[in-house]
Amino acid sequence: MKNKIFHPYTTFSAIEKGFPNMVRGEGIYLFDDQGKQYVDMVSSWWACALGHGHPKVVKAIQEQASILQHSITGCLTHPNVLALADRLAKLMPTPERHTLFASDGCSAVEAALKITIQYWYNLDRPEKTWVIGMDQGYHGDSLGALGAGFVDGFHKPFEQVVMHHAKLPFPLPTADDPDGFLPSKQVIEEHADKLAAVIVEPLCLGSAGMKIYSADYLKELADCCAENEVLLIIDEVAMGFGRTGQRFAFNHAGIDPDLVTVGKALTAGYMPMSACIVKDKIYDTFSDTGEKDCTFYHGNTYAGHPIGCAAALAALDIYEAEDTVERAAEMAEKMKHWMQPMAEIGCVKELRFLGMIGVVELKPEAKPLVAQIKQALFEQGYLFRPLGNVFYLMPPLIITDDELRAAVYALQQTLEEFC
Ligand SMILES: Cc1ncc(COP(=O)(O)O)c(C=O)c1O
Known part of the structure; x- marks a missing residue:
């Protein structure tokens, strides 16, 4: 053939x-x-x-497939998605969170980028529209995700069409700056008035060639973002669920990120499903009950897919039990x-x-x-x-x-x- x-x-x-x-x-x-x-x-x-x-994940998928194959999460819900959102919130350092589900890593990242931009719009700060990432960072292959990262080797043909804002340089420790954070601090402080958020791959730039940086840098980054009214998105799509020896890579830095994106190992890789876990201080601004309608008009067909949720719940059980x-x-x-x-x-x-x-x-x-x-x-x-x-x-x-x-x-x- x-x-x-x-x-x-x-x-x-x-x-x-x-x-x-x-x-x-x-x-x-x-x-x-x-x-x-x-x-x-x-x-x-x-x-x-x-x-x-893995027999337990396979069984969960088979059982769910025989009960409910799909039902949307726009104005409807179902038991699996309720349970998974609750479970993910409890895995965060502070559980006051809501989760927006998506289909793969880059669709969770796209949601995160848009949530942070709309958050500032909701707060009547529409000038804060930039989301910047680390030089050679990777957050997926959609155009928004490309702009937040950009790996020269993969993305050259799209250079002219993606968001080109400032980038955080990859941290290079020096004697005066042991975490290599000062150049990033400068970038954030210089553009804080336009910055909606910073997005980073925690501790390891995977697609750029597994370039590793310190947890202390991540801690300084989180503090600096908070001081400058910039949201922090931690993209755990590749590192989440144990890869780094902690449940999430950001746990090494003891931080509490504003938004966390997860995918891949969320379902042990058995179903295409991802999620963006959002602090309630952000979620709460997406209301239609004030003067303007701040509803998040964004979604994916398979957001909160029942079989994907069943796989994720089974995978989370196994990560804990084993x-x-x-x-x-x-x-x-x-x-x-x-x-x-x-x-x-x-x-x-x-x-x-x-x-x-x-x-x-x-x-x-x-x-x-x-x-x-x-x-x-x-x-x-x-x-x-x-x-x-x-x-x-x-x-x-x-x-x-x-x-x-x-x-x-x-x-x-x-x-x-x-x-
Ligand atoms: C850190 C990170 N974010 C996002 C993505 C995109 O995920 P997906 O390929 O599922 O869209 C990847 C993929 O490797 C990734 O490593």
Whole structure:
């Protein structure tokens, strides 16, 4: 059959070479139609925290599918969405929150951007319309999300059409500025009168190549936003639900963000569902009972989808019952230890770690080797997706010691072989 798919993030040369047809998933493995198994080292685009085929999530989806498949959340509600909104609020440092549901990470981010802009409109401060993010940040591929972030390697053709406001520089610590926060402070203070919000990926710029920054920077950012009447959106789409060794990455900084976006691992990656969790001081301004109608006229067809909610509720139960977050923190220490020898390999520039994210950045001159290394690992049954010259391990959080050790060793041996 001719391939009629317009594949995302896939070069025509990759399509020409061909790739496997995955027909089944179980645990940390994907299986192709030839029966070959691959370790999913990227947790299927960072979503499948519980691996594939977790029986409890599968059962929740099956049961819900037989009861109520869809019912909208505009002027209606249903038990699953009520329960999930309540549950998400309770996971926040302060539970006074309402949650707007969406379908994927970037639709939750779009909602967050618009909520912050309309918040200031609701308060008769319509001049506050800018939402700025970090240089090379990534918040999804819709135009609004692109403007808030912007990864040169992906988004060049859209440079002229996205919101181009100031950017927070990636934090570079110095002797006088140990968290690298001062340049960001300057940007926020300079534009505070126009700023509706700041949005950041907490602690790790994933798509930019797993660039990691400190929790102290995040704390300073939260304080600075509060002092300057700027809302703070923490985009937990990639990091949320245990990846960093805390439930949310922002928990490392002890902050209480105004808005939090979640997706991916929210449903363990089994259903397309995301959410924007909003503090009530913001939510309360969206009323139609005052002089002007401040209703939020925004929504997605699948907002609060009953089967998505069932998957999310099951995933949240499992994260709690199986101590997934605590386990991830313990495994992270082991992964760090096992990966250390890779620092000695000639082509390795540096290793970086954040919870269950282990990063091996190669020296720029090793870039031409990346495709071959990736292919060699693939032939050994390891599915890596390097970002530029950055290899990273971001396996399902259910991976066992032996499986993780074997994956680390496979990467080490393959790097040694090529450089
Ligand atoms: C931090 C962050 N935000 C948003 C998104 C967009 O999510 P989605 O691809 O589900 O739209 C991503 C995707 O990788 C992400 O890493």
